[in-house]
Amino acid sequence: MKIAIIKLSALGDIVHASVAIQFIRKHIANAHISWFCDARFEQIARLLAGVDEVVALPLKDKKFLKSFEILRQKQGQFDIIIDLQGLLKSALVSRSLGKNIFGFDRFSAKEGLASIFYTHKYSCNYDKNIILRNLELCGYALNFSFDEKEILAKEPCFLKNSRIPSENSRIPSKKILIAPFASESSKCYAHFASVIKGAKEFAQCFLVAGSELERKKAAKLASSGATLLAPLDLAQILEFMDTCDLIIGNDSGITHLAWAQNYATITLFGNRSGARNAFATPKNLIIQATPKHEIDAFHIDKSDFCINDIDPAQIIAKAKGLCDA
Template sequence: MNSAKIRIAIVRLSALGDIINTAVVLQIIRKYYPDAVIDWYVEEAFAPIINNHPLLNEVIAVPMKRIKKTKSVTLLRETIRNLRSRHPYHQIIDAQGLLKSAIVASMLPGKVHGFDRASAREGLAAWFYDTTSHIPYETSVIRRNVMIITEALDIPFSDTLIEQKTPVFSRGSDPYENKISLVIGASWPSKCYPKEHFATLCDLLPYPCYLIWGSEREYDDAQWIAQHSSNAHLAPKMSLSTLVSFIDHCALIIGNDTGPTHIAWAMNRPSITLFGPTTERMIYPTPINIGIKSPSEVDIFHINRNDFSINQIDPHLIAAKAKELL
């Protein structure tokens, strides 16, 4: 692709963890196209995680969930009109591979690139692309995110691009604190480590443990853990931007396979991710970012949401790994 200033659109609507694990591409694009104008199309609920990102020109919030919830024809028409009226792009990249993201990408003016039918999460999405890449679905999600964008932009891919990343989001200058964050929630109950095990784990760890919560149910679980462990404390209610800063200032993050846990990897902070019905495919392991998987076997093409094997991970094993990282 011509190295002159180009306009690039990234479509990655949701979920939070996917957005966090895709944002590393911004610094890679800037390395090869320093003058590029990069816009990011995101589900409006998750826009705050990348709003005001220094490497982005604009974050465009797409109200997909609100349209679905309200069934508002007026909002749908307004959204379609806004997408079609955007300035033409040299390259539009659907980094999600879902039918909804492909439809949004196809409404933008410009050539669209995405996963081919065999490697998209939803194969029908490939019908909306002008060009495609074949990147096996079983590939690490972070590698897939980087590869789809580097292939679209003719950037030579290597794992070094990922391994040598700088923190993905802006950070402050305060020193790290001797505290541990525990991310106790997740999108499915089967991805959640039991609160009883979290309480035991807190008692085994050498630093104060702060329980990150985001819903009423998670708040109730956090209160229970704090009542059953003298080393557990409730973290304050936080916005997404505040959450990034909070995690960035922890010595270690331990949590379920969910967005807030993935922030640790994005910010180059040590982390342990716990897996039951999912696998280490969801992270990019490094010497300071590791996963612990339950004994169950996982078919990534047919995830079993009733796999509660995460309950079988021993808190003593997690504590031992934590002390190694600390």
């Protein structure tokens, strides 16, 4: 059976959907899985364990003719198409591939109009945990069910295929990787310096940063007692995580990636729901600030910086508990 999974972006969203692959493999023995993503996220998609083919579309670069030609060549090749994104853009990509499309209904999709392009529509509360939403839609499309205990027992979702030539790769003490950045300022915790100062009493802290602006901010943060890592690609970040005892961060792709790999995490949430956007386990902890208003997953209040109300001492205590476990 040839299956197309549509999850175009972004990093965290692709990570949230990644666990579905091993469930599909478990229930569909002859599955051939193609993953459609935006070209800007091709690297993380190519690290997905269990995916047979990655199809990268340069949509964010507005290369629509090239994207159309890529889709035209894939048209009619799939038995089932599953749109896990729920956007008009992803629905149009799905429809260009064929007609047997499964997606969320108009009350369940991020953009309700996307549902008019689906042949089969699944109803699921939009506020429900995103991991469960993705798995339920795949189960609906492929006629399988699952138990949440199976998520706890999942295998790592991504491949590790490079090594970091770094003298810091193995240090005989507890190591904490801190991911202090996110795609939006209201998701970024402002008191990581205090967390680092407290955590360095029992662990060595490392900082990961991407863009040049992030690296400038991280360099200032490093003065609190952390080591700023050299620029790493996603495969190298996976390898470095493998040497760490804990990853602490905002609601961002890096922290979710650590969850997907079964590493211990503490994820901080403010104006978004941690219960919806992360899957808690005994070693994957969520700290939720109290938002100014009731959280509406469809309409996020990006002026609410309540994440900064989280007490650094709470993070430090939970970090020590996980490191000592």
